[in-house]
Amino acid sequence: MTAVLSVTDISRQFGGLQALSDVAFTTVPGEIFGIIGPNGAGKTTLFNVITGAFPPSTGKVVFEGTPVAGLSMDKVARMGLVRTFQATSVFRSQSVFENLRRGAMFSLLGRPSFLLRAKATVTAGAVARKRAEEIIDFLDLGAVTTNRAGDLAYGLQKILGVGMALAAAPKMLLMDEPAAGLNPTETAALGKLLLRVRGEWKIDIVVVEHDMQMIMSICDRIMVLNYGRVICLDTPSQVRADPAVIEAYLGTDDELA
Amino acid sequence: MGQLLAQILVNGLISGSTYVLVALGFTMISGIMRVLNFAHGEFYMMGAYGVYVLTQYGLGYFPALLIGAIIVGAFGVVMERLIFRWVIGREVNGLIVALGLSVVLKALALIIFGPVELAVTRPVHGTLDLGSVSIPYDRLLVGGCAFGIMLLFYFFLTFTRVGLAMRAVAQDEKIAAIQGVRPSFIHAAAFGLGCLLAGLAGGLMAPIYTVNPTIGELPMGKAFVIVILGGLGSIPGAVVGGLLLGIAESFFSTLIDGTVSAMLVFALVVLVIIVRPQGLMGRSL
Amino acid sequence: MRLGRFALVFAAVMAVLVAVPFYFPQRYIIHICVMTALFVTLGLSMNLMLRTGLVSLAHSAFMAIGSYTSALCMMRLGWPFSVSFLASGLMVALLALVSGPIFLRIKGVYFILLTYALSQVVMLNFMEWVSLFGGNSGLSDIPRPVLFGMVFNTARQFYWMALALAGVSFLVARTIYRSALGTIIDAIKEEERLASSLGLNAMGFRVLIFCISGFIAGLSGSVYAHYMTFLSPEAFTGVMIDVILINVFGGAASPIGPVLGAIILIPLPELLRDAQEYQILAYGILLIALQLFLPEGLIGLCRRILSARWRRS
Ligand SMILES: Nc1ncnc2c1ncn2[C@@H]1O[C@H](COP(=O)(O)OP(=O)(O)O)[C@@H](O)[C@H]1O
Ligand SMILES: [Mg+2]
Numbered sequence: 085m086t087a088v089l090s091v092t093d094i095s096r097q098f099g100g101l102q103a104l105s106d107v108a109f110t111t112v113p114g115e116i117f118g119i120i121g122p123n124g125a126g127k128t129t130l131f132n133v134i135t136g137a138f139p140p141s142t143g144k145v146v147f148e149g150t151p152v153a154g155l156s157m158d159k160v161a162r163m164g165l166v167r168t169f170q171a172t173s174v175f176r177s178q179s180v181f182e183n184l185r186r187g188a189m190f191s192l193l194g195r196p197s198f199l200l201r202a203k204a205t206v207t208a209g210a211v212a213r214k215r216a217e218e219i220i221d222f223l224d225l226g227a228v229t230t231n232r233a234g235d236l237a238y239g240l241q242k243i244l245g246v247g248m249a250l251a252a253a254p255k256m257l258l259m260d261e262p263a264a265g266l267n268p269t270e271t272a273a274l275g276k277l278l279l280r281v282r283g284e285w286k287i288d289i290v291v292v293e294h295d296m297q298m299i300m301s302i303c304d305r306i307m308v309l310n311y312g313r314v315i316c317l318d319t320p321s322q323v324r325a326d327p328a329v330i331e332a333y334l335g336t337d338d339e340l341a
Numbered sequence: 342m343g344q345l346l347a348q349i350l351v352n353g354l355i356s357g358s359t360y361v362l363v364a365l366g367f368t369m370i371s372g373i374m375r376v377l378n379f380a381h382g383e384f385y386m387m388g389a390y391g392v393y394v395l396t397q398y399g400l401g402y403f404p405a406l407l408i409g410a411i412i413v414g415a416f417g418v419v420m421e422r423l424i425f426r427w428v429i430g431r432e433v434n435g436l437i438v439a440l441g442l443s444v445v446l447k448a449l450a451l452i453i454f455g456p457v458e459l460a461v462t463r464p465v466h467g468t469l470d471l472g473s474v475s476i477p478y479d480r481l482l483v484g485g486c487a488f489g490i491m492l493l494f495y496f497f498l499t500f501t502r503v504g505l506a507m508r509a510v511a512q513d514e515k516i517a518a519i520q521g522v523r524p525s526f527i528h529a530a531a532f533g534l535g536c537l538l539a540g541l542a543g544g545l546m547a548p549i550y551t552v553n554p555t556i557g558e559l560p561m562g563k564a565f566v567i568v569i570l571g572g573l574g575s576i577p578g579a580v581v582g583g584l585l586l587g588i589a590e591s592f593f594s595t596l597i598d599g600t601v602s603a604m605l606v607f608a609l610v611v612l613v614i615i616v617r618p619q620g621l622m623g624r625s626l
Numbered sequence: 627m628r629l630g631r632f633a634l635v636f637a638a639v640m641a642v643l644v645a646v647p648f649y650f651p652q653r654y655i656i657h658i659c660v661m662t663a664l665f666v667t668l669g670l671s672m673n674l675m676l677r678t679g680l681v682s683l684a685h686s687a688f689m690a691i692g693s694y695t696s697a698l699c700m701m702r703l704g705w706p707f708s709v710s711f712l713a714s715g716l717m718v719a720l721l722a723l724v725s726g727p728i729f730l731r732i733k734g735v736y737f738i739l740l741t742y743a744l745s746q747v748v749m750l751n752f753m754e755w756v757s758l759f760g761g762n763s764g765l766s767d768i769p770r771p772v773l774f775g776m777v778f779n780t781a782r783q784f785y786w787m788a789l790a791l792a793g794v795s796f797l798v799a800r801t802i803y804r805s806a807l808g809t810i811i812d813a814i815k816e817e818e819r820l821a822s823s824l825g826l827n828a829m830g831f832r833v834l835i836f837c838i839s840g841f842i843a844g845l846s847g848s849v850y851a852h853y854m855t856f857l858s859p860e861a862f863t864g865v866m867i868d869v870i871l872i873n874v875f876g877g878a879a880s881p882i883g884p885v886l887g888a889i890i891l892i893p894l895p896e897l898l899r900d901a902q903e904y905q906i907l908a909y910g911i912l913l914i915a916l917q918l919f920l921p922e923g924l925i926g927l928c929r930r931i932l933s934a935r936w937r938r939s
Contacts (some may be wrong), residue, residue: 098684119786135823149636155830156822156824156827157819157822157823158822158826158827158828159825159827161822161823161824161825164822166824166825167823168823169819169820169823173817173819173820173823174817174820175813175816175820177816178816186809186813186821186824187824188809188826189806189809189810190813190821190824191824191825193806193810194824194825194826195827196827196830196831196832196833196834198806199807199834205805205806207804208806209701247822248820248824249824251824252824252825273847313834341697
């Protein structure tokens with residue numbers, strides 16, 4: 085049984101700004117769920133609320149039957165709901181291997197109480213190394229394992245970020261604009277990668293993306309946000325034809341392919 | 342009872358207003374440069390010594406106050422260009438550098454003036470009696486000047502180009518730079534202005550207390566409490582926090598005693614952090 | 627194999643240090659050695675904080691709390707030294723455990739400001755609560771420790787005690803840095819948000835390090851109290867800057883940094899007893915210059931020279 089994320093009527097204000105109003109959706113097991121919307125629509129804020137970076141003003145978030153809104157980001161991650169960030173985020177001073185090892189290790193030894201279990205540290209070390217190696221194979225990073233992450237090309241850093249999230253053994257990945265800053269070839273490759281993550285690792289994905297081509301081709305359903313409101317939630321072909329969506333994107337730089 | 346409360350309130354507002362002057366500069370520097378100026382109290386100390394020295398040379402109190410503060414401000418600009426600009430945005434490094442400068446300035450004061458208490462003659466004498474409330478004129482002068490300076494500072498930030506540019510840099514340095522503001526100029530100006538305010542506060546307080554090399558430590562400690570209360574980088578927060586601290590201290594120390602007052606203020610700070618972690622006024626200039 | 631080599635070097639260095647009083651029996655040299663060993667311990671305690679990306683200005687107060695706790699446990703409660711010693715560490719660790727989660731609630735430099743405020747309040751208590759702490763004149767006639775039936779009453783014995791504490795602190799710090807915990811605190815320092823997103827409870831580990839660090843600082847205070855046999859709040863004023871300076875000078879990136887820093891900087895003022903204010907002036911200038919020109923300290927300088935030579939050969 086794969087994970088289900090259920091978001092009910094989430095709202096969030098920043099001072100006078102209504103960043104999210106009554107956002108609701110539920111994912112189906114095994115699906116890739118896309119979220120699009122113009123800049124400032126509230127997509128990142130939605131992820132922040134779901135993963136506990138800050139609490140919603142009102143509303144509920146339930147992951148696998150457990151309410152998670154208001155829990156801390158690390159706790160949510162240890163429950164299997166792991167996010168990636170819009171800007172690249174890697175441990176720049178460390179090697180690629182070490183980055184992946186940390187991804188695994190932090191999910192296993194995330195709380196100080198691990199120090200009371202001497203054996204946990206030893207087994208976690210072995211598990212983390214094994215997971216890191218698996219991911220290096222999966223992502224084809226064999227040629228750069230010992231390179232400093234900060235020295236990698238931008239595209240590779242983004243891939244590494246995905247790898248670290250995978251190393252944390254998620255049941256569901258929340259990815260914030262994983263293709264931002266990538267060229268079309270890299271973007272297409274990333275799209276394929278996400279399909280493989282779902283196929284081979286059995287991990288559900290919720291992805292925020294600007295690249296329409298990619299998101300339309302990989303998502304089962306897409307939710308469109310505008311000014312913090314859901315204006316459409318449907319299959320890619322329906323979303324493409326929705327007049328409200330077309331209007332929201334009119335006059336912006338974002339092209340609806 | 343009402344009489345006592347009024348007296349407590351007036352005392353609190355007057356001491357609070359000088360806290361505000363110190364906290365304003367501290368919070369502005371941290372908001373604009375992301376540097377915690379742990380030497381801020383020493384700029385206060387310099388302002389006090391400035392008044393002492395200049396009045397010794399026969400200058401009147403007010404010219405001495407003004408000239409002293411301007412010298413302190415200019416010194417602040419030099420320090421910014423010489424030292425602090427290398428640590429902008431790196432808070433821990435900035436802190437260590439500032440700690441170093443604080444040690445240096447205190448040692449210099451000790452070397453030049455010795456560990457003695459120096460007195461500055463009071464520019465005014467007597468007490469204003471309003472029936473229910475009585476205020477010594479020298480205190481009234483300090484409070485009046487402090488509020489006047491706050492008002493000027495407010496106009497400066499709201500209506501002058503440099504003031505507006507400072508606020509822009511505090512909000513987002515990159516965007517401000519795109520709009521044609523030179524951050525390096527703003528950093529120096531803000532640092533100098535912050536030090537000038539601290540120097541003014543020191544000069545204002547000099548006739549009330551005596552002057553020695555460590556007098557800056559106390560107001561700096563207060564400034565820390567104020568920025569925690571008001572939100573680091575927040576100008577309104579510094580004003581509200583400073584006045585609140587002044588009143589709270591005046592209240593507790595009149596009704597209980599000084600030590601308990603310090604403890605209660607600390608408890609108040611902890612309470613604010615628990616209930617309102619972003620500070621009373623949030624962060625932004 | 628590596629452990630073997632380290633153990634050998636460590637044992638050899640300790641053996642040399644243990645022998646120091648036999649070659650330099652002068653009272654004032656041994657006094658300097660005691661103070662240096664105590665500051666090595668304090669420097670390592672601060673090093674744990676710095677490595678986690680935290681600066682504490684409460685460590686002078688922590689040392690003071692350890693001192694007063696240990697002294698009062700023996701004087702008022704009649705506890706044996708061994709228990710009082712542990713109590714001094716636990717007392718500070720407890721304070722860190724309670725205050726840490728509150729102080730760390732707000733991100734960024736608030737922690738520094740709050741530790742400063744805490745330290746002021748703590749020191750104020752020592753000064754004003756005269757019936758318990760003796761006020762500004764402090765406590766005197768603090769009893770000498772008795773351990774395993776042996777009375778510690780010579781400076782030399784205290785030197786060995788302080789040396790043992792410094793050695794153990796060094797081993798603790800080194801073990802932490804080389805363990806999973808070391809990786810975790812490095813990660814928190816470098817990219818906290820990323821670490822949390824992967825499941826790491828950054829706040830929990832910060833508080834843990836604050837407690838461990840406070841525990842060590844408290845213990846050093848205990849040894850100090852029984853060595854001096856008198857305490858006053860004034861004695862702790864310079865400690866706040868010294869523990870940071872030691873780390874900045876030696877280099878905070880390695881536990882050897884604060885050890886070197888203390889060994890070089892602590893004897894200086896004791897040797898040059900005159901012209902205190904000029905010394906303080908030099909300290910301040912040194913602190914600024916190091917931070918600007920040699921931010922990684924002596925250790926960083928050594929590493930740079932070594933790696934440059936490496937590349938050439
Ligand atoms: N922490 C915050 N504080 C104040 N405003 C915020 C914060 N985070 C986001 N916002 C505001 O909320 C709105 C939505 O932002 P965001 O979720 O980042 O949009 P998107 O990711 O869709 O581009 C924006 O107007 C942004 O300025
Ligand atoms: Mg976004």
